[in-house]
Amino acid sequence: NAGVTQTPKFRILKIGQSMTLQCTQDMNHNYMYWYRQDPGMGLKLIYYSVGAGITDKGEVPNGYNVSRSTTEDFPLRLELAAPSQTSVYFCASSYERETYNEQFFGPGTRLTVL
Amino acid sequence: AQKITQTQPGMFVQEKEAVTLDCTYDTSDPSYGLFWYKQPSSGEMIFLIYQGSYDQQNATEGRYSLNFQKARKSANLVISASQLGDSAMYFCAMREAMDSSYKLIFGSGTRLLVRP
Numbered sequence: 001n002a003g004v005t006q007t008p009k010f011r012i013l014k015i016g017q018s019m020t021l022q023c024t025q026d027m028n029h030n031y032m033y034w035y036r037q038d039p040g041m042g043l044k045l046i047y048y049s050v051g052a053g054i055t056d057k058g059e060v061p062n063g064y065n066v067s068r069s070t071t072e073d074f075p076l077r078l079e080l081a082a083p084s085q086t087s088v089y090f091c092a093s094s095y096e097r098e099t100y101n102e103q104f105f106g107p108g109t110r111l112t113v114l
Numbered sequence: 115a116q117k118i119t120q121t122q123p124g125m126f127v128q129e130k131e132a133v134t135l136d137c138t139y140d141t142s143d144p145s146y147g148l149f150w151y152k153q154p155s156s157g158e159m160i161f162l163i164y165q166g167s168y169d170q171q172n173a174t175e176g177r178y179s180l181n182f183q184k185a186r187k188s189a190n191l192v193i194s195a196s197q198l199g200d201s202a203m204y205f206c207a208m209r210e211a212m213d214s215s216y217k218l219i220f221g222s223g224t225r226l227l228v229r230p
Contacts, residue, residue, distance in 0.1 A: 042220030100147050105159035
């Protein structure tokens with residue numbers, strides 16, 4: 001059981017470039033999330049998904065897109081990267097919509113936009 | 115208004131002593147969950163402990179306990195017998211049942227440094 005995996009671990013982008021952050025979970029979780037963590041801050045929700053084919057915006061969705069074609073995968077797309085998107089990105093998943101279910105986090109992707 | 119407030123940006127504790135990390139929250143949802151996560155310098159998010167809004171007893175997990183005071187809307191984390199490996203960022207988070215996303219709302223964190 002690998003849990004939640006993310007690739008790449010690190011990436012440097014130039015302004016205006018695009019990239020996709022990959023996220024895969026093998027726990028058959030319906031709920032998946034993308035958060036970003038700016039230096040010295042807590043995590044903020046970018047997008048989430050409650051199942052394959054269903055996605056919705058979180059608190060800070062501008063500049064990002066997501067898709068969920070399978071239960072396992074939830075990629076995050078950055079179009080036209082900007083310095084404000086320099087952050088650490090965490091993917092997370094949880095089993096069902098119960099308040100007691102913890103979210104399992106991936107190891108994070110550290111992205112720098114120059 | 116902030117939903118989760120952690121007022122201690124940094125804390126020091128002597129090894130083997132206990133430490134309390136503060137967390138207050140704000141919600142009108144009667145059903146919610148409170149979580150604490152640890153983030154060591156390596157960056158991963160490690161789940162520590164959970165407290166449900168209807169739980170009658172304070173949650174405990176090994177050296178971690180949660181001092182839940184519902185009327186005061188506080189959910190402080192107590193770490194007993196601190197170890198050097200406890201040095202990390204600690205985040206308090208909340209999940210509201212009425213929120214269809216079931217997202218976690220995070221505080222800004224407390225950096226704990228354990229002194230030998």
